[in-house]
Amino acid sequence: MPQINFVYQGKTVDIENEKTILEAARLAGVTIESPCNGIGSCGKCKVGTSGGVVLACQHHVREDMEVIVKDYNDENKSLQILSEGSNFDYDIQPFITKRVSGSKTEVYGGGKLLGIEDGDTSSFIYGLAIDIGTTTLVTALVDLSNGKTLASESTLNPQAAYAQDVLGRIHFASKDDGLAVLYNSFIEVLVTMILALTKKAGLKREHIYELVYSGNTTMLHIATNTDPYSLGQFPYTPNLFGAEHLSAKDLHISPFGIIWLPPIISAYVGADITSGILASALNKKKGTTVFIDIGTNGEMVLAKDGRLAASSTAAGPAFEGMNISCGMRASQGAIESFSIADGVFSFGVIGYNPPWGGETPITGICGSGLLDIAGELVRTGLIGKNGRFINPGNENNATPLISRIRPHEGKNAFFVTDDIYLSQKDIRQIQLAKGAIRCGIEMLLTHFNMNAADIDSLEIAGSFGYHLNEASLLNIGLLPAAFAGKTAFVGNTSMSGATAFLLNTTFRSQMTELVKEIDVVELANDENFEKNFIKHLSF
Known part of the structure; x- marks a missing residue:
């Protein structure tokens, strides 16, 4: 051998x-x-x-x-992962409590005795909030007695090495040992993160009693070692629905440690969106708000005076740079911003204070840079509405940047540097991803019999979304023109919502009831989906 x-x-x-x-x-x-x-x-x-x-x-x-x-860890060290999102004030009412009884300490969960510890350990009562993203993992160690975050850790989701998006994970998990491989890789990394958190905070992991997992439906299946096969087969029924406790025995925390899962909205609108609804108080806002988590799985909610409708669309890995020629994640050396003014372009590179001056090697283009480049090329006419680069050989197309459009593998490409470029194939991937998300927005509007102009505000959530700019999203048509000036970037609401669930148990029953009332709009079941999707492929 x-x-x-x-x-x-x-x-x-x-x-x-x-x-x-x-x-x-x-x-x-x-x-x-x-x-x-x-x-x-x-x-x-x-x-x-x-x-x-x-x-x-x-x-x-x-x-x-x-x-x-x-070395996979090199990318982890410089990766830009957002660990916080919009939040709100609330009372501290954790699920886990303690009571000293003589020489022992009783540990309770929701008023029920979970276990007994020797001595007085009442001062040590901790929990973990965990955002399980398709691409990244974010954890926060929280003191359940006062709500303070003691330490946080973030890293790449190791499952991304096996499959980039949720459909790929479902397919991989369906292979012989696929689910075990994905689950074990997650557990191994999470245990390592827990050890790092407790070392930072100077406490024992045996004093961690509850974790809240926030993530999309597929990620929660895999993180709990639950077969996600049914999520990839019609009628797309989950094997778990959240709003429940599971054992945390594999995580080597307290022997009575438990995991709580927020309620899941549907097969493709997960607990991360439930957490986002909580963190953004969507159900309590007056007027009309669109909430979007832009990523490999574009999940979105339209809230109108407390009534909610949710949907999701498979945007694919383009925004993460994974099926882009020079694409990469948001780490050292990635072009993260790009602009054109007076026929001259400039760009920012992670690891260097923009504009880039040559000191940091450029290794690729991350998602925010990708959309900036596409947006600016569309705005300045270097890319037409059909997604094609203009012909550099046509004298009518003379522009200061025309020399940057050069043949590459038989088709035109735009070269940011001599080595880093955006190809015609890459543009098509952007069109597919942005068309999917725009189609989702339009079909939620249709569900409420509304137009884009009726929207009062747009909230873009997620670590990736936080680094985008509104102009680029408008330039490529990912957002309707009527959304201009209405956008707020609310950060990692999956994480801030998970923390709220951890610290106030009353939110759990409230959101469990709310989720039952959300209209789930299944795009694939709509007879107009394909027509709308094709319509929104153009810039």
Whole structure:
């Protein structure tokens, strides 16, 4: 059997002949990102071998070899992950309480005895709020006695190495050991994060008693080791619905530790949106508000004087940069902003105070930079409404930046630098993603018999959404023109909502009842969906 040595990770594994480097890496526990789940379409699993750079998912092993894989932790160190969102004042009424009885301390959950500890431990009562994103994980260690956040940690969701979006995760989990692989990778990273949090705060993990998991429906299935297969099959029925407690035995916290899941709205509108509704008080706002979490799974809510309708659309991984030629996550070296003025462009790079001056190596384009570039090229006419670059050979198309449009692999591309570019294929991916989200917005408006001009405010949630700018979203048509000037970026409301659930138990019953009243608009079941989607592909 050939032996593979992953040089930087210091791991060696024997693999059956003709297996791929990617399969060997997964067997060895080495992370190689493969957003397309190994079909060879994303080009993100490049590794170094003695024969040169190859795609790990396509290179079949026939002999012993050394493989160079970039250190996954390097990206984690500089990744921009937002850990907070809009919040509100509330009383501290946690589910977990303690009572000293003689030489013992009784630990209660919702008034019921969970367990007994030796000595007086009444001063040590902690919980965790966890935002389980498709791409990232964010955790906060909270003192349940006073509501203070003692420490926070964030990292990439390790499952992204196996599949980038929720549909890919569902498919991967349906394979032989797929669910176990995804669940164990999550648990391993979460336990590591818990150890880091307790070390920062100087406390024992045995004094953590409750966790609140906030995430989309697929992420909660996988995080609880629940088969998500039914989420990918009509009629798309979840195997769990939230508003329940589960054991936290795998997390090595208190022996009576428990996990609480917020109520799930539907198969594709998850507990992260329930948390967002709570954090943004959507059900209490007067007028009409659109709430959108822009990401791989674009979830959205329209709130009209307390009445709510929710939907979701598969935007795909374009906004995360994962199926974009020079795309990358928001970490060191990524172009994160871009603008054109008087025929000259400038851009900002993560790790350097913009505008970029050459000191930081540019390694790619993250989601916010991607939408800025597309938006500016559309605004200045370098990209037409149909998504095509203008012809640089046409004398009628002469502009100061025309020289930046050059042939690449048989089609035009816009070169930001000599190595970093936006291709015609990339533009198509942006059109598909933005068309899906715009279609969702329009169909929620139709559900309420409203027009875009009737909207009073737009709230964009999520770590990715927080780094966007309204002008770019308007330029590419992701948002209706009537939304101009109405946008607020509310941050990681999944996390702030999870913290509120952790600290005030009354919110749990309130939101469980509210979720039952939300209209779920299933876009795929609407006869006008395909027509609306195609309509909104154009810029």
